[in-house]
Amino acid sequence: MSISLPADEPPRAGIAARLGGGAGPFVLGLPALVFLLLLFVGPVLRLLVLSVEGGDLAAYEKAVTDGLYLTVFWETFRIAAIVTAASIVLGYPVAYWLTTVSRTTAAIGFACILVPLMTSVLVRTYAWMVILGRNGIINRALRDWGLIDAPLPLLHNLPSVVIGMTHVLLPMFILPVYSVMVRVDRELLRAADGLGASGGQIFARVYFPLTWPGVLAGGTLVFIVALGFYITPALLGGGRIIMIANVIENQVQTLLDWRFASALSMVLLLATLAIQAASSRVQAPRG
Amino acid sequence: MVTAPSRRPSLPLRLTGIGKRFGAVVAVGGVDLTVEAGEFVTLLGPSGSGKTTLLKVVAGFEAPDRGTVHIGATDVTRMPPGRRNIGMVFQNYALFPHMTVARNVAFPLSVRHVAREEIGRRVAAALALVELGGYDERLPAQLSGGQQQRVALSRAVVFDPGLQLLDEPFGALDRRLRQQLQEEVRRLQRRLGLTAVFVTHDQEEALLLSDRIAVMNQGAIEQIGPPHEIYARPRTVFAAGFIGESNLWSGPVTARDGADVTIAADGMNLRARAPAVASGGSATAMVRPERVRLLGGAEPADNRVSARVEEISYLGQTQKYLLAAGSRRLTAVWDLTAAPVGSIAVGACVTVGWSAADVHLIAG
């Protein structure tokens, strides 16, 4: 049996025509959309389903009432907060300095920021183990100079984890702050100067408010990425500093408790999204 | 002397009931338009009038919600832009910055798999047509704005399109270049016999170039006709106000006297020649500024007004006078070489008038 097409049908008018019109761009995004739905949204939603398996919230109850996990959550937030604060203190002046120097100097500065940023977290964490370890560079030097007899326990504690994480996350703070700072109109600062404001006043009343959106964006990024950190606490914390991601990994790999791991994941995800949303709320009215 | 390359004939364009909305906004509401083969039609209107959307529907960049587009005998409504065989010229030239002039002009031919020798020949001819021979290997960035637009013009004709679309092609050019290019576009269009649809918000440009003008407002064509007709006999108040300057007064038609009627507008009784208008309705009277005459003391006129000169602006050979008669304002444009005009200064009192035949009535 043969099928005849209507003669007046314009040639290849179907998809081609739609691609030419307004719907075309949507169609192009479709493969990636399906990909993300299948391999990102779907799997994460499946965790949500797993976490309430059995029809009760027992896993969540355990996550938010058991003292052990509460301590881990508290520790995770505390570390993320310290790392964020350290990034602000260390990064803000650097970002400002980069806006004041010549192109060549700035290029060198950016190299110092981008090379660590792009280097594997593992390599950077390993470097800190080499520096802070029992037989690491610092202990070695102190012993050689006769300042200590036994190695100092520099690794496997809170400061080492904070140092390692700050090293990893600092570049992520500097870049957004810098991109806001370069857009600040120098004329405004000169005008404030001309009006008789002191350096401190110019900073507090003009410069900081203008660059605050960058601090907020960079700080939020550092904080939420820090919340989910796994490698650095695993290696530099040495089992003594445990963050939520380490607990999740342990639940899946060792204890095979998918339900509880899923509940912890959902709590972590919720915290992350809430902070993200709160941050964009704060930012919005400032334009 | 370059001869026009032999080409396939241009095709007529027929739009039937074209409608297009974006969300709640009706961009084009049921437009019918026919452009004859070889005709130059301008879509003239302010921004938001739907002229650009209509052009995009013709080009195939927007699919209409309803209605059909025919080029020649072919229904192209659902056809992708590239298969419509339309030569389009864009406001910002849209030359491909990574291709040389020659490769830009060759683009429509190479995507049609034209043989290489023929491409070379036709590109050379198309560039010669816009007097840009020898610029083949330049990049667009190395050309002036006027040269870039000429390259764009030759790219839009090199493949013998059935129809040419021009989307405000002179918007980015300064006045002198604009005039040169306007002439060039018109010359090219006549010489190649192109069917052309031209979009602009510039009424002078429309009057200068078009065989017919379609005045667009709020997604509809208010009036379509040759420039002189649009100018002398606008059918709507919008068309009267948008094209050229005009003095407009509205009021009821109070009396008829032979071919003339009287309109009571703005405290005046205006006489207008309008054999077809019925008494009792209301109308808007339009008098073009150059129809307003300066009257001597006893000179008869159908309409007379005494007024004070408020403002004078110099336009070259003519001057524009802003006149006030009580609370009424009117504009007149007079030739400076006419005897008494030169001596009029701001603050002077003058008597002006116009004949009933110079009043154009718009019903409603």
Add this chain to the structure above:
Amino acid sequence: MAEAPGRRRWLGRALAGYAAFVLALLLAPLLIVVPISFSSARYLQFPPPGWSLRWYARYFADPQWIESTLVSLRVATGTTALALVLGTALAYSIVRGRYRGRRMVERLSTGPMIVPHIVIAIAIYGIFARLRLTGTEAGLILAHTVLAIPFVVSVMSAALRTVDPALEQAAMSLGVGRIGAIVRVTLPLIRPGIVSASILAFLSSFDEVVVALFLSGTTKTLPKQMFDNILVEIDPTIAAVSVLQIALVVVALAVVARFGARTVPR
């Protein structure tokens, strides 16, 4: 009254000093690894007692290291190709599209950057375990592509916004379809963005640990191999591997600086 210029200058120097200190802190750990990798000592020793290439030799001689490096190279290449195609098309859809829900699509595209990697890792692990995709390079490529898409989308969106849509319309009116217009006009114009996005996607996969910890199985990637080794003992082979990775980053950044799109506004 403006402040005395003397005080200004002092402040400026203090700032420069502080910035140099912080930047040195960022770079120093990476630099310290270099001499260690060339050390002749059997254990970590600083400064090294002598120089040798023994740790590099050991890396190149060890089939486990080499195999894991090859796995990572293959996975990163596959990820780059897949993420580039999917991400560029998605960026195009977001930048040029006018459909309803475009904002949602845009948010979804940045999702994998915001959701903690540990969550994505176990979520995908849970699915792939059932599909028998754990321990396969294909599984790693798919998972790494999820993580790489946001980088590609953000770089390519920025690049696409610099291309006048009228250029594509011109190409389409001159006789090609939308795909033809993209291939002939848009892509050549955003080549720097493609370079940057490819390198970002490649490095993001090549460096990735958390997902690999779950999905690797016996198909170890280089970071997974490193992670396992670090847990056991810190021998200088890892320093040698680290230096090779840092060198890769430096080369990649040099390529971006030469051929890529501006990653930092200036």
